[in-house]
Amino acid sequence: MKKLLLSILSVVLVSALTLAGCGKVDQTTTGVGQQQGQATPVSPEKDTNEAKDVGPKYVNGLYRGSYSDEVVVRFKLADNNITEISFQTLKHGGTNYRELKEGDEKYPILVQNNQALEYLTGKPISAISDLYTPGNFIDDIDAYTGATVRTSKIHSAIKDALNRGVYTPDNVADVSVNNKEYTSGSYRGYFEGQVTIWFDLENNIFKNVKYRALQHGGTNYLELKEGDPKYPVVEQQNQLIAHLEGKPLSTLNDLYTPGNFVKDIDTYSGSTIRASKLISAINDGLNRGAYKPVEGFVGTIGEYEDGRYRGIYEDQILIQLNLENNVMKDINFRLLSHNGNNYLKMKEGDPLYPVYQQNLQALEYLEGKPLSAVYDLYKPGDFVKDIDTHSGATIRGSKILSAIKDALNRGIY
Structure with missing residues (x-):
């Protein structure tokens, strides 16, 4: 009888431990914006009618x-x-x-x-x-x-x-280090028309970090010369990107505390420089994926909900597309411009009209194809025709790709 009781107790104990183990939550999250290493807590004792947020956990x-x-x-x-x-x-x-x-x-x-x-x-x-x-x-x-x-x-x-x-x-220590592995290649990111950043990644190491745009309140900081009252801002911004050069991607979090490495210049304190704009622009670049990957890159893409999507590339492209079973349909430009040229308003005979035609060819190529075909935009010369002196191989297919990736990141419009 004692042996029987001991056997029953053993089964109950093992079952309890097994159930306790099943209660663990996978704590792995992906994506730059999500707080890595934390899962959304679930309390079964709460009122089921209470509003709950069961999505990814974000940093306060x-x-x-x-x-x-x-x-x-x-x-x-x-x-x-x-x-x-x-x-x-x-x-x-x-x-x-x-x-x-x-x-x-x-x-x-x-x-x-x-x-x-x-x-x-x-x-x-x-x-x-x-x-x-x-x-x-x-x-x-x-x-x-x-x-x-x-x-x-x-x-x-x-x-x-x-x-x-x-x-x-609220607390810099709460921001998890981004440990995701990214494709080696060149990247471009953007922040609200104020910051455009270009950088290369090689085995997750920053290289060739540079500003393509740096402006605020009507001031173009890239055009300022030494001696200008605001030139110290340029020097401090250059210290930010110099801090990243040659360092691993994890160094990006250092920019939340720029006073640790950016020097005070005149009345401009290193601790008050708006480095968060640079962080945001770099994260935007990472989210879009490589603008130009290294040779041999093979892209993969996930499954997305059916619906209408809109994505943006800087202030040059706004693209709209519908997805149905991961197949692209009704792709069109809502904006297509560069250097003050609005290609959507151009007429046949305009010197740059061939560029507009070539961009339309890129969209026509994607129409009706699976979403994975977006990676063909890295080699537009394979399907975009040469027109006059404009080579199909030189069309900026990566800008269209970047806009489509942005659309997917934003979710259904």
Whole structure:
């Protein structure tokens, strides 16, 4: 009898230990913006009707993201809840909505967009999915119906912010080191029209880090000369990229505390330099993947939800496409410009019209093909024809690829 009791107790104990082991959560997360090494806690004892956020865990702090040059949002997260959110930019078609006053014909649009942000305040970050159905919480005002407010742009800007990672963390120690392995090659990243950064990665080591754009408040810092009152800002920004040169990708987190290595110059303190803009631009570049990978690169791509997507490459390309079973359909340019040339407005006979035709050929090639075909854009000469003096091999297919990758990162529009 004693032996029987001991056997039963042993089975119960083993079962209990087995169940306890099954309760562990896989703590691996991917993506620059997600807080690595932490899983979202699940408490079975909580009221099942309580709002929960079961997505990735984000670092507490301030985030900034944009949709083209039309929408820029900044918001704070605390335990994955949006504690405050506001527009830095809200404009469309030449109208700056943040400058409108009550009584202006388009003022209701500003009110409705603010209602969208008010709705999100205090809610978990997962509530941004409600922006797909704005008519459920935005009022009709005059002739403007709440259901037609373009909150998909707000959603896209918020996703962009999350993808870039925390802009200003509440606690720098909470920011996990990015240990992901990236394809060796050249990368390009962008931050709100102010910072464009180019860099190479070789076995996850930074090389050839340089600014292609550095501007703010109407000042182009790359054009400043020594002796200009603002030239110390240029020197400090160059110290930031010099700190990264030849170092592993993990060094990027050092930029959250620039005062540790950026010198004070005149009245400009190294600790107050806005290095977070550079972090954001570099993370944007990493999220897009290699602009030009090393020879022998073979790209793979995941499965994405069916729906409409929009993605951006700097201030040059805005692309829209539909996905159906990972097949691309209805691909078109919403914006295609470079150096002040708006290719979408060009007519036959314009000297640069062949460039426009070649870009259209690139989209025609992708139409109806699986999403994996985007990597063919690294070698556009294989399918884009030479026109006049414009070689199909020199078309910037990587810009289109970058915009498509950005669209996928932002999720369904």
